[in-house]
Structures are given as structure tokens and as C-alpha cells.
Amino acid sequence: MSKALLNSNIKDDFAIFEKKILNKDLIYFDTAASAQKPKIVINEINDFYNNHYSNVSRGVHTLSVESTFKYEDSRKKVKDFINAKSDNEIIFTKSATESINLVAQTFCERYMKQGDEVILSIMEHHSNLVPWYFLREKYGVVLKFAMIDEEGKIDLDHFSSLINDKTKIASITHLSNVFGTTTNKEIVKICREKEIFIMLDGCQAAAHNKIDVQDLDCDFYVFSGHKTYGPSGIGVLYGKENILNDLPPYQGGGGMISEVTLDSVSFADLPAKYEAGTPPLVEAYGLGIAIDYMNSIGIENIMLHEQELSNYALKKMKELEFVEIYGNGNEKSSIISFNLNHIHAHEVASFLDVEGIALRAGHHCCQPLMRHLKVNATSRISFGVYNDIKEIEVFIEALNKCKDFFKK
Amino acid sequence: MNDLLKDLYQEIILDHGQDPRNFGECENHNKSAKGHNPLCGDKVYVTLLVDQDDVIKDIKFSGEGCAISIASASLMTEKLKNKSLDEANKIFNDFTNLVKGSTDELRLLTEEDSLYALKGVEAFPMRVKCATMAWHTYKSATNE
């Protein structure tokens, strides 16, 4: 077997694989929706609650110090994980969705007026559409949508042609959750030249690629902890420090203030300015442990492993004449969307579920993209560190069985 | 073949899924509603002709969806045609109980009914919405 693949006993790091689905081994092909959690993440979260838990940044007693230290240590891990310049550029939120809402609202408040424009793309996740729709409705901001090419990549020429004097910001997926294609970092250069801001939605990219926000040079980068083997309820917003300093606060509450009187309030410095209320501190800690776990395998190795699995799955699926694959390129960074001729994605998902295979069927929170592809729904497989070639063989076999079962 | 799948995809379901009955729009319909399943984007449009005595003289549907949702819509139109709204609502309740695996006693549906074939859905909780989409759309058409 290829050297690029990780050792298959990686499954032992995850308790979930001891579970049987209707007496079958679990084959988890839905990491793009959410990754499974390594035992070490779960155990460390337990240990935090059992031995170190208190609120953060609020007390002087031992437990408060321990909690605060663990929380802030996690921020450093995230900073190194995406190579940010400073801890002040890492804001913990509850999810990528919240991070995007935070940027959309504060950015609009500070820099935009009626008639100003935002560039998105037709393949964005609803999370990177609807927060901007709110601005369209409330403030008359104009939204423009970049087209994609046959491979499912952003058409950079079209993107570039949308920018004019009124354009203030673009917000684009870094790695498509439908096609598995990566957006060329050239896009940031275009934004630099035309002097607009850019946010990259790194929800899918962060689990699969080495992220370097300084090299990318984007203004904002967001991702969710649950897709990078961390717990649910924790998200990350990276923003360049000077920009975050310039933007207004998002939510008000404890922890984000400098001083409050009955008539006035002044705000805390970064990153506390954007972390109103008790943060998801244990979740943040869990994300730090998940990052340690990914680093222990090596991000480069994870990328190669998933690339190898994707290449193999793509080759095998292309041999099946009844399978249609969306995005006609060969770059499928761990995500492949497809349909079986004349069989609805739901049937495929239920059929494969009974074989122990977990995959996603539906619109993947990309209804505008589904409309563009002229489908209601697709099936999607996506890979993580714990998948292997044998599982792909089982999957291909199951697709064949599924086709036979539903044939007219 | 796994038994759960055999129960889910009985012959009659596959048949109605691939070759739905009463597909289209009733001429002169006086009630209609659109429904969709936000989880997957499937859509249905139900039209009815209900007379002065509250009897469903005609009922048809159109839309896009999986075999379960299409078969359920097709079987629904066959079952509800020429029923009074009162009976139809009882059947609605029976059917939703059936696919959710509720232990409530069925009032009008029996094991002989072709709709009973959809009982297999109860083993697939995420598919209950597929099976009930057309039914909820019927309900909102008649409640307007």
C-alpha cells in the first residue's frame, strides 16, 4: 500500500469505531459535516471538568487560574496552528457561523453604507450567505456572486470583474464543502490590488490543509472546532490585529469591558473585546487538544493520506457508469459529491446506512449551488484521518448493490 | 438483502416511487399548498377539488423527491380521493402515527391498506419527514 497512507490503527484512537451499526463496522464518510473525536480530546475535557474547572479571567483562586491558563494556552495553539502573528488575532466564538456573523455585522457597521457591495460566490455555504442577506435587507448593501468553473473552483476572472469602487469586502470559501476544490490564494492578491477586504471560510480547509494566514494574507479567516476533531460549540475567528482593533464590538457583556459606569462603557483590548460573557472555555481547551492530536500525526501527513483516499475513491467511482460526480476536476481534497443515475440521494444514504456507511445526502447547506447544478440533492462522501482503502472497497461494492436494488 | 431495507422499500413503494399515480394538477382545484423539506430541498405541490359537502372529489400532486416521498404522496392521493375531509384528517393522523412508530391505535387505516407498506419508515427516523411531506402539505391546503 502507498506510503502516503496513515497506519490503519489510527482508528484505535477513536472510541466510536468500537460501535457497530446494525452489526456492521462503522465506516464514517461524513467528516466534512463533523469529525469524530479522538479519545484524548474526550478524556482531557473530562479531566478539565473533574480537576481544573472554574470560570476564566475572573478570579484569583487556584481553579480560576488553572482554567484561565488552559483557555489561553489553547488560544496560543490555534495561533500557531494557522500561523497568526499574535494571540490577539484569535477570537473564540461558538462556531464558524458565529464568526461570520460577527465579521458581517461589525464590518458593515464600521465600513459600509447603503449601496456598498459585497462579493460572495454561488457555492457558499448558507453560513456565508445568510449573514450577508441580513445586511442586504437591513442596510441596502448589494451582494454580488462570483461564478464557478466546471471543476467547481471560483472563476477568478469573473470574481475580479465584479469588483468596483463600491466593493468593500469579499467572503469566499477556502475549500468547497461540495466539490472539495481549494480556492487559489491568487484571490487575495486580487483583493489587495483592488484594495478590498477579504474573509476566507476555512471550515473545510482547516481539517485538511496546513493553514498559514500570513502567507494567505487574508484579513479574516474562520473555522469550526468540530470539523477539526475538536468538540462542538467552539469556533475561531482570525482577524488582522489592526482591523479587529478598528471594528466595533459585537456583543456586549461581561469580560469584554474595560470600565462600566451608569452612563458609559469602554471596551477591553483584544481578544477579550470580542468575547462577551463566559466563553466556551472547556470547548476551547478541547480544540487545543485536537490541534495537538493533529500535529502529532502531522498536518502534511493528514493531507497526503486524504489525498490518496480521494484519488482512489474518485478513480473507482469513475469506473461506475451509473455514478455522476460533481465538479469534473481531479482535485477532490477529501470531499466527493455524486449521484447515482435515477436514484435519489436519500435512497443511497439509507441503503448505505444499513451497510454501516455514514454519508451525507441533501443540499449540504448550499441550496443556491444545488440550483446551479440543477439537482435537488447530492450524496457526499468525505474522509478523515481514520478512513482507509478497505472502506472505499466496501463503499464501491455497496454502490453496486444499491444500483441493482433500485433498478427498474 | 437487509430486512430493514426490504421493509422500507417494498415492491409497492418502488412502484409508486417510479410511477406515481395522480401526478399533476387537478383541473378546477379550489385548494392547494406547496410544501418542502428544508433538510434536503425536496418539494411537493398538492391540489384538491373539495365539494360543498366537504368531500374530496379530486386530489393530485406534483414535485420532486425521493422514492419514499413520491410513493407516499401517490398512495395518499389514491387513499384520500372521495373521502370526506373528516375521514381524511383521521387518516392523516393514522398515517403520521404509523410512520413515526407511535403506539396509538389506528382508527381508519388497516394492515390491508397499501399505505401500510410505509410502516418500514419507522426504522429510519430521518426519513419520517420524507414520508409525511405530502401529508402535511395536504393538511395545510385544507386548513387555509
Ligand SMILES: Cc1ncc(COP(=O)(O)O)c(C=O)c1O
Ligand atoms: C464551507 C462551510 N462553511 C461554513 C460551515 C458552517 O460551520 P458551522 O455550522 O460549524 O458554523 C460549514 C459546515 O457545515 C462549511 O462546510
